[in-house]
Amino acid sequence: DVKVTQSSRYLVKRTGEKVFLECVQDMDHENMFWYRQDPGLGLRLIYFSYDVKMKEKGDIPEGYSVSREKKERFSLILESASTNQTSMYLCASSVLAGDTTDTQYFGPGTRLTVL
């Protein structure tokens, strides 16, 4: 059974702080993703990664960066947190499936509040 874990369920930070959100998967998946989930906006892709040390911008990368030093771990970094980054953050992983369909497996989410 695929397991995707996120370091915190709830996080409260102050404006201007540097914030790290960690995600770990145990299924040797090549692809990892960070989304934010907001009511009425659905899931929006922030960054994704195909492999170690590789990263690609998603639809809303501004204000975020990522790090993938190991295959199983994908970190989302808020360099200087702002109140508009208050959201639920979801991590996901999937197999690199070439032309075939692949399922994304999601973590439980981190609800971040920036004061």
Place this chain on the structure above:
Amino acid sequence: AQRVTQPEKLLSVFKGAPVELKCNYSYSGSPELFWYVQYSRQRLQLLLRHISRESIKGFTADLNKGETSFHLKKPFAQEEDSAMYYCALLNTGFQKLVFGTGTRLLVSP
């Protein structure tokens, strides 16, 4: 541009009533579509994908390329179906999903 549209934010039905959650997409290639579901206090999970043509928990979804739709249907809703439902389109070139804004289904007794 790839886009997924779910026109209803909230769909409220009574137990035993039929359910249809609408999803329309725009994609220039051959689409691969999914429905994901998030039950209360649970993580987002795959419900079904069009390529497997399966029925999960009584739900089905048919890809209609002419209408660019992938509506999710169930003939008789159950209270445990209450959840947030997201339609998603796979961008095969980049192995990433494009999600709709979601529809909250509320099934009342």
